[in-house]
Amino acid sequence: MTHVSEPLSAPSAGTPCAAPRHAAAFFASPAALVAQIVPVVRAGLDRGVPVALALPPEIARAVGAALGGLDRVTVxxxxxxxxxxxxxxMAVRLAAxxxxxxxxxxxxxxxxxxxxFDGPDGRFWVELEAAFNVVLAGTASDLRCFYPEQPLHRAVTDGTLRNHPALVLDGELRPNPLHRPPREVLAEIPVPPPxxxxxxxxxxxxxxxxLSDIRGRVEAALIGAGYARARAEDVVFAVNEITTNAVHHGAPPAELHMWVVERACVFEVHDRGRLDDPLPGLRPPVSTQRSGWGVWIARQTCSALHVWSDRHGTHVRMHTAA
Amino acid sequence: MVMTAARRSPLVRHWWYGMTRTVEDLDHVTHTCLVPDSDDHVWEVTAAWLAGGLGAGERVMYFEDQTADALLGRLTDDRVPVDRALADGQFVLVPTEQTRATVSAPLDLFERMIDEMIRDTEAAGWPGLRLAGENVNVQLGMGVDAVVAYETVVDRLLREHPIARLLCRFDPLVFDTAAMAAVREVHTSELVTRSLYDDGLLRVTRTGPVALRLAGEADHSNRTVIRRFLDATLDQALRSEAAHNDITLDLSSLRFVDVSGAVGLVHTAEEFPDSHRLVLTGVRPRVARALERCGAPAARQLTIEPRWTEPVAPGGRG
Structure with missing residues (x-):
């Protein structure tokens, strides 16, 4: 059995899709990074489009100083x-x-x-950019991503070269012949485990x-952990979707693990199935869609939902704040 | 006053002289038994039984065994007003410990207690006494013969005091065929209520020509059921000479619906002919939130009536 959580009609990491204008550029130093960002921001503002910055705080401050303030952009x-x-x-949040x-x-x-945010091997950035290509497919977004010329982890550069349809090289925007669809990228550089x-x-x-018994056990645990009734019910709703997917699309044996941490509960669902779409549920379903709603809705309910797979099967971790 | 729940007209088989007779009114039975399909079946029938007593002005007693919440929940779903009846003593919820002490008392003491209870009710001027409760699990520990002995005593008392009526339940998972036959023998009738579907998790009943009611939980295990019955009900509405433009689905007792079930309801409504609507009534907040997330607000042919905040006023009908 394989996980097929997204319908064919919805863009997913498993299907080639129209990428946004999504280009990568490389920098040698923080000062050079700021010097490259400022004209890109100015160009966006000159075109009259909303400009958003997702930058390390010290870089954002330097860009603000160069622009005379950040009041015209969204940080x-x-x-x-x-x-x-x-x-x-993060990709789903930023897209929202x-x-x-x-x-x-x-x-x-x-x-x-x-x-x-490199984590142990830099694969966070590979996952983020691949997810961007899914969530922003078909939108009028214009993304410019800056990466160091010599990052600590090789996966950062490998992912950058595969996830971006265009590269800025020698100051010029050029098509990137190494660009690959998200599914291929993540087959080569898998989503990292948490x-x-x-x-x-x-x-x-x-x-x-x-499943009914599991819902009862989870709800009782959430109430015991101090969750308000309605919030506990919503978390049960989300957890039920992921466990249902493990039963319906995955392969046995499947298990649900739960941790109670400070003001939050963490759940993991593990099964032995193979994940057909490495990044399910990233885009909102269209109203006529019969399937593929579950993971999207679970993502809206959880503060973080992380799907990954390995030789043992498919895994989903859900962080749920009280 | 006749409550809605009591008007649901379950069938009652009477075991007289080996013959089976069907009547349409719970109020006509005295010592009756139910072999339930599920917990929701238990609460559906028990709530209807007690609501009928409340509506008729009778004293109503329920011997609970950590089950009062489930019963009161179903009475709330059925919009049966109980607060005043509980406050003025018309509706007595016998607490768990007292229930266990009563039903496990030696047979002669048990008989005196039940007899006294009935006589007190008569002396207080109540026109009737309607009883139900959790007795079997305790008595079963003493053996099926003990259950039969207790039921025989009760049956005799009920014949001596026609104002009193008792509903008993016997779980088919606990009573084997021989035991069930033995306990049926000591009841004057058996309540048989029809459901369209009951898998122990979800129960579907017909409440009108084009109206269904769900109780329990709708999830992966029964995901095709609701659609199947809604399609059949729509088909019936379209073929009917009466103009039924609304297909009503009472969700008062639906405690959970998963994404697939919620999306299914939305899509079913959207696929109705333009002339018809799917009307969801009594929707609990949890189910309402699920529907909202699954596209209900944009569904033109779906109407969600919010759950009431009050039971039906005394004298009114649900």
Missing amino acids: LDHPDDPAGRCGQT RLRELAGDGPVSLVAAHDSR ALLGPPDLVLVVESAR
């Missing part, structure tokens, strides 16, 4: 929390912010690598006939 933060360390969650800024109209996003959490507080075997 997007990169939280140092489970959401900020999950590339697919861009939609807030510009609706369906054009918008310019200027982003730069921040080594604080940091280990230690022994779970609760382990439940996931089977079709036990």
Whole structure:
């Protein structure tokens, strides 16, 4: 059995899709980075499109100083929390912010690598950029991503060269012959697993006939952890979708793990199935779509939802704040 | 006053002289038994039974065993007003410990207690006493013969005091065929209520020519069921000479719906002919939020009636 959580009609990491104007540029030093960003921002403002910045704080400050302030742009933060360390969650969040800024109209996003989020091997950035290509497909977004010429991790450069349809080389925007669709990129450089959490507080075997019992157990645990009734119900709704996917699309045995942490609960669902779409549920379903709603809705309910796969099967981690 | 729930007209088989007779009114039975398909079936029938007593002005007693919440929840779903009845003593919820003590008392003491209860009710001027509760699990620990002995005593008392009526339930997972036959023998009738579907998790009943009611949870295990019955109901509406433009689905007792179920309801409504609507009533907040996330606000032919905040006023009908 394979996981097929997205319908063929919806863009996904598994299908080639029209990429946004998504270009990468390389910098040698922080000063050179600022010097490259400023004209890109000015060009966006001159075109009259909303401009958003997703930059390390010190770079954003330097860009602000060069522009005489940041009041004409929107600065997007990169939280140092489970959401900020999950590339697919960050892509969904940033896409939502861009939609807030510009609706369906054009918008310019200027982003730069921040080594604080490299994780153990830099694959966060590969996942983030691949997810961007899914969530922003078909939009009028104009993305300029800046990466160091010599990052600490090779995956950062490898991913940059595969995820961007265009590169800025010698000051000129050029088509990138190394660009690949997200599925191919993630087959070569898989989505990284999240940091280990230690022994779970609760382990439940996931089977079709036990879904009701699992919902009851999870809801009781959430209420016990201090969740308000409505929030607990919504989290159960999300967890049920992921466990249902494991039963319906995955392969047994499947398990649900739960950790109770400060003001939050973390869930993981593991099964032995193969993930057909490496980044399911990144885009909102269209109203006529019969399937493919579950992971999208779970992503809206969880503060972070991370899907990854390895030789053991398919895994989903959900962070849910109380 | 006749409550809505009591008007649902379950069938009652009477075991007289080996013959089976069907009547259409719960109020006509005295010592009746139910072999339920599911917990939701239990609460559907128990709530209807007690609501009928409340509506008729009778005293109503429920011997709970950590089940009062489930019963009161179903009565709330059915919009049966109970607060005043609980406050003035018309509706008595016998607490768990007292229930266990009563039903496990030696047979002669048990008989005296039930007899006294009925006589007190008569002396207080109540026109009737309607009983239901959780007795079997405790008595079953003493063996099926003990259950039959207790039921025989009760049956005799009920015959001696026609104002009193009792609904008993016997779980088919607990009572084997022989045991079930033995306990059926000591009841004057058996309640048989029809459902369209009951898998122990989701129960579907017909509540009108083009109206269905769901109870329980709709999830992966029964994802095709609701659609199937809605399609059949729409078909019936289209073929009917009466103009039924609204297909009503009562979700008062639906405690959970997953994404697939919620999307299915939205799409079913959208695929109705332009002349018809799907009307969801009694929707719990949890189910309403699921529907909202799954495209309900944009569904032109779907109407969601919010759950009421009050039961039906005394004298009114649900």
